[in-house]
Amino acid sequence: MVNKKGKKAVESLWKKEKYKVMYYNQNQYNTIRQLMRESLDDLSTLEAIINETYQMTPTKGSKINSYQHMWGYFKKIATTEEKETYQKYISTFEHHEQDLHELLKVLSLKYDMTYLKNSSILFD
Structure with a gap:
């Protein structure tokens, strides 16, 4: 069952960080996009992936x-x-x-x- 409150927080953070994640790494962006399609509702999971992405060197x-x-x-x-x-x-x-x-x-x-x-x- 999807956690509606968690889903809303995840969607809000993703809106804010989407283009910055894309800027750093297209594969990470695609990974998150797939998780969003699968109804990601755990904010800490999204935050961890985003933080990992921002440690990468953008091309x-x-x-x-x-x-x-x-x-x-x-x-x-x-x-x-x-x-x-x-x-x-x-x-x-x-x-x-x-x-x-x-x-x-x-x-x-x-x-x-x-x-x-x-x-x-x-x-x-």
Whole structure:
């Protein structure tokens, strides 16, 4: 039987940490996603996996993947200038990761993307 209170706490934490976990390690993200499909309701299990993930070294690919997923919230509503800035930062990622991070943070506020505004990767 699913613990409804535990499930709600797990879902809340996952919403907050989802993109940061993806940033650190896609396999860990996939593991958690599968556990969520299986109705994970034990907060300590999720916390342990997340903490383990944050001890890992993110790859360039995992970082870019996470930023691309976040960009998905804006790709249809961003201005031409914002799209060009995003493309510049993503194509020169090694030199502009912090700029890309800031762009997504600013766009989250500008377009009032609550999900991203509550995400630990942009607003810790």
